[in-house]
Amino acid sequence: MKIALDGMGGDFAPKNNIEGAIDALSNPTLEILLVGIQEELEQQLSNYDFDKQRITVIPSEGAIADSEQPAIAVKRKVNASINVCSGLVKKGVASGFLSCGNSGATFASATGMFGLFEGLRKPCVGAAIFGFAPETLILDLGLNVDPTPDQLVDFAALGVSQVKIIYGLEDPTVALLSNGSESNKGNRLVKESFELFHKSNLNFKGNIEGHDIASGKVNVVVCDGFTGNILLKLIEGIGNEIFNYLRCEIKDQRYEQIIQNISNKTNLMREFGGGPIIGINGIAVIGHGASSPKAISNGINSVASLANKDYINQSKNELIKLRESFL
């Protein structure tokens, strides 16, 4: 299976990208299409010892910087590395791609190139955000700041297919995130959505509260992307402060790994190399800008695993099944 990797995206590109690609070769089924500035990549690759047949450099005309306005940059730089990656997937050359670069540009490029599932207005992003509740996916995490109730129901279906595929769960539980567990609690959006969720064929457990995310009460937590994005970053921030406090106060080698785990489990994006854009007709995984080689290797394997499990078609079918339950 061929996976495209944006060689230019990320805070430590192309070094970490190259090392991540080489690490990913330990999966014998993979070939990497490493996309970026040809000379630079080839020169750096020459420092490493690996199976030359399994990493191919695909030239791009530069890259989109983090500081660039995504939608504009994607249109203007048609041969930038992110665009070349999505092109390789679109043409069927690669089974999916990973970029740790400008995430807005990855969204714009992948969504424009692959197209949205029928009836969706925008893709969404979802992920487990707290490592002590690893089978609790939360979405949307930032793309849809003012969604409608219909959109939230669609996100739920997409989340369900996601956890079925990733965690192998049979009938994932779903809840709406709210300011109280009672069915009459919530802001306007949640109140309007509750009845729709209730009527659907989702395994709907009602409203849950903030602490229920931490304890992993359900598998799919649905919220607007404004709230989700704040939660994601709050957990990273809380984890960081607690980690620093413990590292200062407990200088004891026996407990070093335990304390490190606090950091890892509150920054899953950095740890596991990101998640796929949900709701588009192709596999594009967004990685954390600060990804380590291991995170990049994990991200490449995520792409492969989604492709192996026919992720796109499964997600589409879940959405169709849900919508039929409203007919």
Next chain:
Amino acid sequence: MKIALDGMGGDFAPKNNIEGAIDALSNPTLEILLVGIQEELEQQLSNYDFDKQRITVIPSEGAIADSEQPAIAVKRKVNASINVCSGLVKKGVASGFLSCGNSGATFASATGMFGLFEGLRKPCVGAAIFGFAPETLILDLGLNVDPTPDQLVDFAALGVSQVKIIYGLEDPTVALLSNGSESNKGNRLVKESFELFHKSNLNFKGNIEGHDIASGKVNVVVCDGFTGNILLKLIEGIGNEIFNYLRCEIKDQRYEQIIQNISNKTNLMREFGGGPIIGINGIAVIGHGASSPKAISNGINSVASLANKDYINQSKNELIKLRESFL
């Protein structure tokens, strides 16, 4: 100074309430009006040794249970302990009151009895929610799930007066909580509010993100009560999971207090006995249902400290000053 204490409210009432009241007597300026079922309170008080002149039992006709619908219960049980407490403040007998009982009923009773500041539609609640950022107040924490931009600006002014009084800060910084720090980031509410904040005389620092709450970037974080409530409970939940993990993994007496601090610093409400209802013409402090005697004693001292600092008038003036900046 006389402070009214709801003797019947809280998970461990009246035992913790009585012990908290007695502990609060270590502040020599205080007298406690302990409100509740006379026989029960007097009988339990007889087990303790304290200055009988400084705790007076004020009889009520029962109490409002946690399970009761607040607005209805407050109207129906006119002589329940919470209502008697707000009555004592309204009549000027007590300088303020603390209840750890049904918080909705405390809101309803205090708001109905004291009345709102001019032009406010609803009171709000604000507090520091993360102990590693103790001078960062966030509001609203749950009363206003769909506020307007005007309301958010009012909350900012009320938050500013709060931190001036509590932390003694001269010119507190203020920010809007958003999904990105850029001025064009946010949901509809935040985008519509940004310009109002910008034009005001607030020391406005723009939008901040989730992790900035954890690092204490500003003194007053303004958000809708839906988001605030979820954040508050998420932090409690995250803290609880991390605390349990560390307690299991680090069984070492030397580090016990450090690990306990994680729990304390992520559950400030339980720790410090709650915060005042903001925007009403009288002092009413809401305590956590699970308050310890020490938390209740702290809560009583919070009431006293707010009264000493002329909290109500200071808050009103802050609001008037802010509104004048728009003329």
